[in-house]
Amino acid sequence: MLVLSGVAVIIIGFALGVNPLLVTVLAALASGLASGQGVGATVAALGHAFVHDDFIAIGWLVLPVIGLLESRGLRERVRLLVARRAGVRVGRLLVSYLAVRQVSAAIGLSAIGGQAQSVRPVLAPMVEAAAETAGPLDASARPRLRAWAAATDNIGLFFGEDVFLAMGAVLLMRGMLLQAGVAADPWRLSLWAVPVAVFAFLAHAARLLRRDRR
Amino acid sequence: MIGTQWACALTGAMFAGFALLHLFGRFDRARWRSAAFWGVYAVLLMVGPYLPDLLDGSLVLVMVGLAAIGLRPGRIGDEDARRRRDSARRLRGRLLVPALLVPLLAGLFSLLLRPLRWQGRALVDPAQVTLVALSLACIIALVAAMWLTRRPRYALLLMRRHQRLPHQMLAPLVEGRRLADAMGWAAVLPQMLAALGAVFVACGVGEAVSRLAAGVLPEAAPGLALLAYGLGMVALTIVTGNAFAAFPVMTAGIGLPLVVGRYGGDPVAMSSLGMLAGYCGTLLTPMAATFNIVPVALLGLPSRWSVIRVQAPTGAAVLVFILILMQCVVYRSAT
Incomplete structure (x- = not known):
């Protein structure tokens, strides 16, 4: 259930009007850490996903x-x-x-x-x-x-x-x-x-x- | 098979050009911020797939840091409204041609490229035909636009010789940068949210949501299970910003085991209508940045919710229609 912390970060972040780019990264970090991955692994996973969604650009x-x-x-x-x-x-x-x-x-x-x-x-x-x-x-x-x-x-x-x-x-x-x-x-x-x-x-x-x- | 790698690299090169224009085209102290932001993005697009994941991730963090401090786009003249009006009067219909070429060529190319085969395999990756077609269309339309809007000869003669060529060739880059600066970090948000969706899936956020829903649902309530599937699609789409990310989770979590497995519903009608329910969610969430946040930046709207507010009544009406239609057809058409 702790992995849902990322969802909470998204909801709170958007409600408070924090920069959405920052909210997104914080949510990824929150869910990654809660699922038991380290900081390094979470950042790497984010980088991997970002680069492989490059067709969006x-x-x-x-x-x-x-x-x-x-x-x-x-x-x-x-x-x-x-x-x-x-x-x-x-x-x-x-x-x-x-x-x-x-x-x-x-x-x-x-x-x-x-x-x-x-x-x-x-x-x-x-x-x-x-x-x-x-x-x-x-x-x-x-x-x-x-x-x-x-x-x-x-x-x-x-x-x-x-x-x-x-x-x-x-x-x-x-x-x-x-x-x-x-x-x-x-x-x-x-x-x-x-x-x-x-x-x-x-x-x-x-x-x-x-x-x-x- | 032709995919989108070349187009991604080209897009990266374009953003590198924006970064260089920031670096060499202005002289205030904040220029490094925008230059670094677009420059890092360019690096990620051009060579990101070949770099170690951890380095890519760190570069992403650098970009987000710069965006959080605040980008400072240089002021470029939006004040030359009179020049634009004169130019509109001179070029008339020629201005519309390249703008219409983009969609028309994109449509034409996606029809033409789809059936092409090379040595028994599809020449263009069928999953990416639309994007390949769109990039080709953009390139051709750009050439057309540069040619059709070229300055009249006398205007060029008034310029010094060494200024003429760069003036003509750099104009698309300068004007493209103006649009990119108008959007700022919003231009990167869709890709970042897609990455977040992937991280969510890898962390098991979807399973947690469906376990939560399955625990709450009572026994022997086929209608409720179906409603939970539809509303779950909406809720998860609102959170992830993408119905495609919500679909596998809800279908594997509630749809297939409960609606289909336990109560014998029709999986085809269920999935099709469930996906469309998710689309209604897309209309309601700032997480669907391409559709709801990018236009806010592009059109200079006052609030992050401006587009969503207009969409909400239509989205809600369609959602109610879908939920009712689901109740009517999913259990009936299976028997």
């Missing part, structure tokens, strides 16, 4: 592209494009993005979209410009609109990708069940993702459209 290869385009006025351009069409509603814009994101993830194109690739340079400025066509924005409205854009990207991705047969989640489930002696057809695994995807779309779209009416 690859997404940052997009930074020079986006940075360069932004410095040459990408966000201004996007804003201009939207601002020209009066009457674009924020909610409706995000509903169409949600649909595109879910469908593309469901056919295996989960790399379409993403916080650095599309939310910051394109979607967020679009949403802000759409809101501005209805009148000037106050200071607190801007971050809220951006948060809606980020959230919509996440929801579209999560409840789209599981429908795709070769997705990591489906492969992981299949592997896990195979170890337990159950030969699961990938088709049946992704079948259950469909009603959930439809419900997630309806629920989020309803919230977005209700936002428009306010």
Whole structure:
């Protein structure tokens, strides 16, 4: 039970607002020490795991592209494009993005979209410009609109990708069940993702459209 | 088989470039902090897998120490808004092309690369096709962006000759560094949390959680066991930030022995819906840094919870739907 001390460190650390990077390392140390490994072994285990999760960093290869385009006025351009069409509603814009994101993830194109690739340079400025066509924005409205854009990207991705047969989640489930002696057809695994995807779309779209009416 | 090693090394080289820009591009006393942070990260990405684990771990601690003291990104002009507007007017639609190339090429490449075979084996590691496709797309889009946004010739003629080439070639690195600095340590957090998940699994945190749950559950309550499986997926995902980390633990701890073994539930419907319940947890936790913390840094949002607050109602509604659907189908479809 002592190994759960790491979980406690996470909860307390996040609640207190300590630097998350520091909380993470402290949690790893706490659980490692509680499980009876020494400090050296725990640090080595952390280093090993960190280095072998390096594929996560690859997404940052997009930074020079986006940075360069932004410095040459990408966000201004996007804003201009939207601002020209009066009457674009924020909610409706995000509903169409949600649909595109879910469908593309469901056919295996989960790399379409993403916080650095599309939310910051394109979607967020679009949403802000759409809101501005209805009148000037106050200071607190801007971050809220951006948060809606980020959230919509996440929801579209999560409840789209599981429908795709070769997705990591489906492969992981299949592997896990195979170890337990159950030969699961990938088709049946992704079948259950469909009603959930439809419900997630309806629920989020309803919230977005209700936002428009306010 | 082509994997992601080359792309990781390239990403490392990019961060090394950011570190060098900090070191040679600014003259305040705090520059060493950011330079060291990105520099150590670059080393870990480029040669980390070849170094001893203990050294890797110590370098990780150095990075975390620097982040905890506080990185001091140098101020670079966000004030040239007018120049950006002029440039937007000049380049017009050309600006959008590379931005759209990234997702389109990534999608196209992942479709094209997946079926390729070389000497009877997959040419690209099937588990990493998306990442390989994304890195290729980024490289091509960068070349396109540099070419499409190149300065007009007269602007170059105004510069001294020895300034022209570096000005053109370094621009992506300078601007990429600006974005990396805007995120700061948040850029490293997803990888660090994934590492924490691995350490948790190695220490047996999952087993402790499922033992805790199994001890509490009453006998002969199939519905409750299923509910515990679903909510356990959510809770463990909230703690680890990753439904993939929660899935093996909960499935081995509660799902297979109780729901399937004792009460005869359908393992396929159970796992599929359980994983999706975990995804609802991902929407609710700051531990899922890629999705919930990185955008806070990227978009300059006021609070760590800004994105989560927006997601929570949708996540909760979907979760309730999943839990009800589970009760309806898991025990029925097996018989």
